[in-house]
Amino acid sequence: MTIEHEDQLEKLRVIGNLVARTLAAMGAALEPGMTTRELDDIGRALLEAEGARSAPELTYNFPGATCISVGPDCAHGIPGDTVVKAGDLINIDVSAELDGYFGDTGASFAVPPTPRRIERLCRDGRRAMWAGIRAVKPGGRLNEVGRSIEAFAAKNGYSLVRNLASHGVGRSLHDEPREIPTWNEPRDRRTIAEGLVFTIEPFLSLGADWVDELDDGWTLRPPKGQPTVQYEHTLVATRNGPLVLTLV
Numbered sequence: 001m002t003i004e005h006e007d008q009l010e011k012l013r014v015i016g017n018l019v020a021r022t023l024a025a026m027g028a029a030l031e032p033g034m035t036t037r038e039l040d041d042i043g044r045a046l047l048e049a050e051g052a053r054s055a056p057e058l059t060y061n062f063p064g065a066t067c068i069s070v071g072p073d074c075a076h077g078i079p080g081d082t083v084v085k086a087g088d089l090i091n092i093d094v095s096a097e098l099d100g101y102f103g104d105t106g107a108s109f110a111v112p113p114t115p116r117r118i119e120r121l122c123r124d125g126r127r128a129m130w131a132g133i134r135a136v137k138p139g140g141r142l143n144e145v146g147r148s149i150e151a152f153a154a155k156n157g158y159s160l161v162r163n164l165a166s167h168g169v170g171r172s173l174h175d176e177p178r179e180i181p182t183w184n185e186p187r188d189r190r191t192i193a194e195g196l197v198f199t200i201e202p203f204l205s206l207g208a209d210w211v212d213e214l215d216d217g218w219t220l221r222p223p224k225g226q227p228t229v230q231y232e233h234t235l236v237a238t239r240n241g242p243l244v245l246t247l248v
Contacts, residue, residue, distance in 0.1 A: 001170025003195035015103035016234050016245030022046045023094045024248045027109050032086045036068040040079030047096050055095035055102055055173040067093040072225035076218045086111055089118060091230055095173055102173050104199050105246035108229035125204045125229035128152050136242040138194035146181040149202045161203035161211055169234055170197040192237045201232030
């Protein structure tokens with residue numbers, strides 16, 4: 001989606017703020033002993049209290065309001081009876097629709113006690129995302145996002161999952177432009193239009209460059225169970241730089 005009117009931006013700000021607050025509340029509530037379904041119920045209640053609908057449910061008939069993945073799973077996990085344990089690495093992805101507009105955000109959370117290498121992975125997952133965000137410039141190459149993320153990952157000894165990408169968002173959960181690589185793809189010659197709305201969501205890993213879909217048809221897991229994190233914001237490319245819509 002490319003923003004054409006100020007009222008569109010305002011509606012995107014509203015849903016962006018809501019999914020951001022929901023993610024923050026779910027992260028704050030996360031504790032050993034609770035099930036991922038109980039955590040999902042918290043997210044659902046917060047979204048529905050403000051009239052929003054879960055985007056994965058609405059778009060794909062996903063069996064949950066939010067995606068909650070317990071390591072080694074890293075994406076599209078189905079909320080259920082899995083009990084959160086100390087030491088777990090958990091990804092929460094929150095996306096929703098309100099008044100015809102969509103917001104999308106996500107983050108990984110390490111449940112203490114946390115090994116130093118996982119603390120570092122989480123810290124650097126955020127840094128990788130921001131490296132991509134800082135590369136956003138109207139008129140610039142869309143691939144600058146992935147090139148900047150890959151440069152950060154390579155410098156710090158990480159791999160990037162290459163069958164999960166960022167995407168356009170706005171009037172739908174997965175809008176144009178489709179499939180925005182979070183790694184260097186020099187053949188991608190698309191440019192960033194002013195007002196373009198999209199996500200940046202690298203999957204930074206301790207060795208994985210691919211994830212496999214499990215038998216449930218949703219959950220994604222690195223083939224050797226390598227620890228992998230995802231951090232995601234929705235943003236707009238403006239003449240004054242990237243405007244992040246999913247900050248609390």
